[in-house]
């Protein structure tokens with residue numbers, strides 16, 4: 001077992017979003033960017049004693065489970081295997097409460113991603129969601145006051161979807177051809 005002080009939520013948030021967004025669709029084909037993720041780098045730092053293949057498989061499994069849960073395609077019980085054997089222990093000081101995450105080091109990254117998802121579910125309900133572009137496999141965390149963000153990125157999907165709508169409305173016009 002390895003005991004780890006839970007890092008500030010923002011650190012885990014970043015790890016989670018980065019992992020969720022590591023299967024982008026590039027020129028119509030899905031690409032796997034797992035090797036470039038913070039989660040993979042962290043796993044390699046934590047779990048040197050384990051086979052890389054096993055680590056890769058675990059991260060791919062937690063990623064697809066989280067993607068399915070965030071999309072609402074699967075219940076949160078899909079995430080249970082990644083929290084097996086994980087324990088959160090409070091340490092109370094004069095300044096407040098710190099939580100220590102206890103688990104096998106090779107499971108640590110997956111547990112952190114799941115805990116980050118759960119914290120967002122509680123503290124920012126509905127803010128973590130899939131990009132509204134159906135051809136896009138990315139996710140976004142809406143931090144805006146109005147909570148009206150629809151695209152993973154205005155540059156990538158926002159402009160593309162607007163252009164598509166524009167073309168569609170032009171084509172609908174009876175006199176568009178002439």
Ligand SMILES: [Zn+2]
Nearest residue numbers: 131136152157
């Ligand atoms: Zn997108």
